[in-house]
Amino acid sequence: MSGGATPGPAPPLAAEELPLFELFQDLREAGLSLGTRDYLELLRALRMGEGLDDTRALLRLCQLLWTGTREESRLLERLFDRTVEAAARRMRPAPEPAAVAPEPAPPPPASAAGSPAAPPPAAAPAVGAAPAAPAATEARPPPRGRALELALAMLRGAPGEVEPTALRRALPDEYLPVSPRQMRQAWRRLRRMERRGPRTEPDVDATLAQIARDGVFLGPALVARRTNVERLLLLVDRHGSMTPFQVLTRRLVETARRGGRLAHVGVWYFDNTPLELDAGLAVHREGAGGELVLLRDVLSAGPRAVTGALVVSDAGAARRAYSTERIEATGRFLGELRAQLRRVAWINPVPRHRWPGTSAQAVRAVIPMFEADRAGLDAALRVLRGRRPHPHGGP
Secondary structure, eight states, X not given: OOOSOOOOOOOOOOGGGSTTHHHHHHHHHTTOOOOHHHHHHHHHHHHTTTTOSSHHHHHHHHHHHHOOSHHHHHHHHHHHHHHHHHHHHHHSOOOOOOOOOOOOOOOOOBOTTSSBXXXXXXXXXXTTOOOOOOOOOXXXXXXXXXXXXXXHHHHOSOGGGOOHHHXXXXXXXXXXXXXXXXXXXXXXXXXXXXXXXXXXXXXXXXXXXXXXXXXXXXXXXXXEEEEEXXXXXXXXXXXXGGGGGHHHHHHHHHHHHHTSOOSEXXXXXXXXXXXXXXXXXXXXXXXXXXXXXXXXXXXXXXXXXXXXXXXXXXXXXXXXXXXXXXXXXXXXXXXXXXXXXXXXXEEESSOGGXXXXXXXXXXHTTSOEEESXXXXXXXXXXXXXXXXXXXXXXX
16 A cells, blocks of 8 residues: 555636636626526536547537527627637747857877878768658647647646636626626617718618709718617615625626617716715715715716616615614715706616605605516616516516
8 A cells, every 4th residue: 555645625716717707707797697507508518528539510509509599609708719829829839049159179180191081081971861850840739639629728637627606706697687798788678779970881761862852862861870879877785784796786787888889978976976066966986085076067068968877775684774874864865866867767776665654665655666686677777768668567
């Protein structure tokens, strides 16, 4: 029996070391509805040796487990090629330093006649013999070996050692009541289309009317492109009782900016309620220690005013507290909003059944308030579009 110590279990992988995690996250950011179960299915398949025959087999495995349409399959293929190329670059060895030229050899000793000895003649190849082959270079691995190398380079560890805690850190939005994809879909329904800018699109009706009037086609009539002119204001409660919901609020902000296709998204923060100054209510800019700006200046900033505001706060429901002071401060806050905006809605990350008996119940009586799930977000955005919310998401 060997006296060596038994090796302990391999340490769990960090989030950035998860197998094919970069590809998985790219797909999620592109809108594919993928969760932890889909990711674990890939790990099980890799442990069984599936997808390691060549890079195309690995691609087909990912397509089989992670896509459901041709469009999704083509998107995965583009992202997969980029991921494999990045892995190949990491595997390339660093260039060796240039070899130092050897010092010249000392001259050979003189012969007895005083002249330098001639070097021995090189042996001539035998007649009919093949010429000497050049120095052998390192052979490239066969396709299967290369694919296996790339796959293992992307694995960077034993898939069986991936702990659920690592997945929770890497995929925090998997446990949200509304997924980022659903958020993006909801934001895209918040739109007010107008034709603005240079005339670049052909107008078929105007072109036909011009031909009928002039009797000749002189060129297409052009109109400006239709664009979304909706300008949204996000007012987000942070710190304190809202700390556990920071992942949710961050996802709401990110999806509104990157996937909402809105003309403008202004994001401002407050703690419980906007700060009351002598000059008026003030909110914080983004970032730690963001400067204070008066709310009325935020509402009127820019060439075009904001068209709607969405408040994200627990309104005291997280601590199950009823505070008259907070209710009054929130009333002043909403009064200033409604003095300049017709469309204001409220998203509460605390479930509805915990609102009764808290400040949230009083706030809900004066503003449409919804849960932070898919139905609630859809209902809140219907209010911002000037419509009544559906019954299942109504206040």
